Amino acid sequence: MEEKIEFKLATIEDVDSIVKMLADDLLGSQRERYEQPLPESYLKAFQAITNDPNNELIVACIGAEIIGVQQITFTPYLTYQGGWRATIEGVRTSSSLRGKGVGTKLIQWAICRAKERGCHLVQLTTDKKREDALRFYEQLGFTASHEGMKLKL
Template sequence: METEIKFRMADENDLDSIVAMLADDTLGSKRERYKNPLPHSYIKAFRAITSDSNNELIVACVGNEVVGVQQITFIPYLTHQGGWRATIEGVRTSASVRGKGVGTELIKWAIQRAEERGCHLVQLTTDKKRPDALRFYERLGFKATHEGLKLKL
């Protein structure tokens, strides 16, 4: 991108832009409820995330516009000799900047942040219905080494 991307912790004023990005794709439009005012569940989740020192909700900005988001969760494990790992979730970019490198910069930023926090591993998942996302993460060095399972409650 020609314009500099800046990263920062999200604040509650960013929530509308974040939910709009989460809802702006085929899968997100089926599970998110982007409306004005936002459902209180988003505010409650935002406050829980931002009050937890092992969670960071990061926004990418061009000027004052929020153009990307990701959540990074830092998790201690007994495996790997008590090592920490970072899990990246909810990565989205605004339609106005897709294909312009914002997603790449978000993930690189998250990897650097994980290193700063002493993590030995960065992990993420992507829906099997998103083959382009899988290729994107593989280009950034991620490997599909495990089979992920989920149980919807």
């Protein structure tokens, strides 16, 4: 990518583009509801994220166009001598730019942000069905060191 990518905290005006991006893949299309107007649940979630000082919803932009998104949650732990962790969630890039380095820049930005916040660890999860994503994260130095488990409610 030759054009300069800028990163910023998302605004309420960005939520439409974010949800559209989240819904624009095989798994996302099964769980997201991109429609006009957006379901109120997305706007409520956005407000909760922005009201929490330990959550950041970050968009990657070229000019006014949003080309990527990720959420970073900073969590204090008693383990690691009271250390902080950063968890990266909801990473998506514009489908027209996948494979062009946007995802790499998003994750690198998140790692730098975690260091700024004094985190000792960056963690993330990805669906096991996302084989390309698994390879992508491994290429960036992440290791599958733990087995994650979820319980849907």
